[in-house]
Amino acid sequence: MELLTIILLVIIVLLTYLLLKKEKVLGIKTETKDNNDQIKVVENKDYRKNIYDLLNYIPEGIIILDKGKKILFSNNSANKLFQIKLDENISGFLRNPDLLSSIDKSFEGNNISDLEIEIRNQAVQRLNITIYLDQNNLFFDEVCCVLFIRDLTEFHKFQQLKSDFVANVSHELRTPLQSIKMGLETFENNSDLKKNSEVTNLLPVMSSQSERMENLIRDLLSLSKIELQEHIRPTHEIDLIELIDYVIKTYEKIISKNNISIKFNKTDNFKIIGDRDKLIEIFTNLIDNSIKYSDKNKEITITAKKDGGFNTVSVADQGIGIPKESIHRITERFFTVDPSKSRSVGGTGLGLAIVKHLVSQHRAEMDINSVENKGTTIDIKFNPL
Numbered sequence: 001m002e003l004l005t006i007i008l009l010v011i012i013v014l015l016t017y018l019l020l021k022k023e024k025v026l027g028i029k030t031e032t033k034d035n036n037d038q039i040k041v042v043e044n045k046d047y048r049k050n051i052y053d054l055l056n057y058i059p060e061g062i063i064i065l066d067k068g069k070k071i072l073f074s075n076n077s078a079n080k081l082f083q084i085k086l087d088e089n090i091s092g093f094l095r096n097p098d099l100l101s102s103i104d105k106s107f108e109g110n111n112i113s114d115l116e117i118e119i120r121n122q123a124v125q126r127l128n129i130t131i132y133l134d135q136n137n138l139f140f141d142e143v144c145c146v147l148f149i150r151d152l153t154e155f156h157k158f159q160q161l162k163s164d165f166v167a168n169v170s171h172e173l174r175t176p177l178q179s180i181k182m183g184l185e186t187f188e189n190n191s192d193l194k195k196n197s198e199v200t201n202l203l204p205v206m207s208s209q210s211e212r213m214e215n216l217i218r219d220l221l222s223l224s225k226i227e228l229q230e231h232i233r234p235t236h237e238i239d240l241i242e243l244i245d246y247v248i249k250t251y252e253k254i255i256s257k258n259n260i261s262i263k264f265n266k267t268d269n270f271k272i273i274g275d276r277d278k279l280i281e282i283f284t285n286l287i288d289n290s291i292k293y294s295d296k297n298k299e300i301t302i303t304a305k306k307d308g309g310f311n312t313v314s315v316a317d318q319g320i321g322i323p324k325e326s327i328h329r330i331t332e333r334f335f336t337v338d339p340s341k342s343r344s345v346g347g348t349g350l351g352l353a354i355v356k357h358l359v360s361q362h363r364a365e366m367d368i369n370s371v372e373n374k375g376t377t378i379d380i381k382f383n384p385l
């Protein structure tokens with residue numbers, strides 16, 4: 001979204017610059033010299049009309065404000081979104097403290113600011129707004145602020161509908177699944193049934209599949225909840241070193257059982273703003289994946305380091321790796337490189353999809369590098385405290 005907006009800004013600025021330069025096309029304000037070296041000023045006030053006509057063709061809503069937040073211009077797309085009157089204050093229909101504060105900061109020199117807001121007028125609207133400060137008088141003969149507005153309401157409604165559906169279905173499946181598991185446990189404890197070879201062969205398979213279904217339902221519910229809360233920024237101070245130590249300790253028995261070692265390279269002063277439970281879920285999924293897809297007697301290396309202004313945590317394993325052509329799809333829900341391997345280790349295909357959304361909620365970045373049959377390294381780059 002932000003990249004698209006920046007591209008549009010560049011196009012508008014370039015087109016405006018060309019319009020300002022093309023005297024023979026528009027005859028706008030230009031300086032020339034006559035035979036007596038006298039400077040003549042040629043001005044055509046219609047040149048800005050061409051700019052406004054151009055803005056009216058842009059599908060994003062565009063509103064231009066003066067320093068007092070009064071509306072100087074709004075394009076057709078913005079007029080469809082709101083009932084706009086020129087010279088009215090934008091706070092009359094976009095009452096959002098973050099937006100109004102960002103506009104003030106823009107006039108103070110912060111050129112581009114991107115934010116997502118929720119407006120509750122007659123109906124709830126979800127908007128993504130990018131703010132651009134025009135200091136070159138491209139649009140008016142004064143410094144003004146340009147808002148690029150994208151209406152994300154329908155997109156978020158669809159996302160919520162999808163998440164609600166998944167959550168409701170998953171919740172309804174839990175009760176019958178628990179009954180099935182209890183029945184299987186009863187069969188497993190029945191000595192008479194164990195004498196039947198067919199039952200003896202089927203019970204482990206049925207138990208394994210019911211456990212996999214339980215994991216799938218758990219992950220679906222988790223993912224559904226995460227998607228609904230992804231726009232909410234965490235607010236707590238978190239010591240990542242202490243948190244990762246905690247996650248590693250929860251895997252001590254599994255690590256020992258699989259003859260896998262974990263090496264944790266630590267660093268000092270490694271704090272971020274985050275949500276403890278969700279950060280635990282991030283590193284639980286990453287470590288769990290590394291264990292599941294690594295052979296015995298292998299090592300998992302976790303490294304906390306300061307890197308280019310980020311607090312970066314790298315989780316590197318010596319597992320089966322990911323083919324190069326599949327790396328870009330690995331965070332898709334239900335995508336697995338080797339479905340049979342995933343089923344055998346109890347994978348649901350949702351672990352990295354969950355991680356991706358939680359990383360996004362923390363306004364962090366995730367990089368995945370992998371070599372098939374050699375291992376995978378996942379870097380999570382957090383903004384430091």
